[in-house]
Amino acid sequence: MTTTSPGPAATTPPLTVPEAVVLGDQRCLLGEGPTYDAASDTAWWFDILERRLYAARLGTGAISVHPLPFMASALAYVDDACQLLVTESGLVLRDTATGRLDVVASVEADNAVTRSNDARVHPSGTLWFSTMGLDAEPGAGTIYAFHAGSVVPLFPGITIPNAICFAPDGAIGYFADTAAGTLHRVRLDPGTGLPLEAPTVLHHHAGEGGLDGAVTDAEGLIWCAIWGGARLNAYSPEGEFHRSVPLPAKLTTCPVFVGPGFDRVLVTSAWYHMDDAARAADPHHGRTFLVDVGARGRAEPRVRLGGR
Known part of the structure; x- marks a missing residue:
């Protein structure tokens, strides 16, 4: 099924939610890639262009900033001691205690046109991640899978690959091309996170803004940040527009469910x-928010490093 978002005059009313909480005073030039580690109650996100990694202890509100020697856009936990960073030149292992960085796999390291962008871990432990042109050059982006220790190209020729996320059972993958306004679905092997067929268009976005980062909730709804639209949109697994949650920054980028009950959403901008x-x-441009969207998420899977 292919559906289209309602435009600005849509009759579906936005969900009434409590006011979004601003998480700290920091502003990101290009905030992206939020993830949440339930074991330490810590949320992480990036300012890609400023080469910074942020960490927020949600229980205390303490926020720390870690400068990086490269542009990075997403991370996934390997175990309690290590994270895998998605960077402009490939995948890098980061020691959470010392900050030590070790290259795991080079990806487009010799391509000066591209950088990393979106990512999400499949329930099997396979990481999907994307690249795109620094100036959104048409067709310069690719979605890759990091599976069993190897990087596998999945979908090349995408201008701005975004909205990577998965159905709770791992049988369906989703991704968007922001430039084209299309949200795609593809059937997957739940045990590997690899495609079983070619993707199809699930939804065409119309109206203000574009499809950016996304995450699925425990019921399978797709929650997508609308770049330029100051909101999260929720879509059904059939691609139907479900509801919209307003946010206080125009350039919203990516959501993730956080908290012990996964009942709040952290959104970067x-x-x-x-x-x-x-x-x-x-006035809230570039800030990071916590909001109750009336849905519950689930823990982010940990990424598998080959035989580790």
Whole structure:
């Protein structure tokens, strides 16, 4: 099934939610890649262009900033001691205690046009991640899988690959091309996270903004940040627009469910390409938020490093 988002005059009312909580005073030029570690009650996210990794202890509100020697856009936990970072030149292992960085796999390291972008771990432990052009060059992006210790190209020729997420049972994968306004679905092997067929278009986005990062909740709804739209949209597994949650920053980028009950959503945002007037009109530009969307998520899977 292919459906289309309602435009600005849609009759479906937005969900009424409590006011979003601003998480700290930091602003990200291009905030992205939030993830949550339930064991330590810590949320992580990146400012890609400023080369920073943020960590927030949600129980205390303490936020720390870790400078990076490269652009990075997402991470996944390997175990309590190590994270796998998705970076401009490939996959890098990070020691959470010392910050030590070790290259696991080079990906497009010799391509000066591209950087990393979106990512999410499949329930099997396979990591899907994407690249895109630094200036969103048409067709420069690719979605890859890191499976059994190897990097496998899945879907090349995408301009802005985003919205990577999976059905709770791992049988379906989703991704978007923001530039084309299309959300795709593809049937997967639940045991490997690898495609069983070619993807099809599930949904065409119309109206303000574009499809950015996404996550599925425990019921299988797809919660997608709308870049330029100041909101999260929820879509059914059949691609039907379900509801919309307003957010206080225009350039929302990516959500993740957080908290002991996975009953809140952390959302990153940006102020990339915003001039002084645009920033003044959008006072929460680039900030990170916590919001109750009336849904419950689940823990992010840990990534598997080959035979480890």
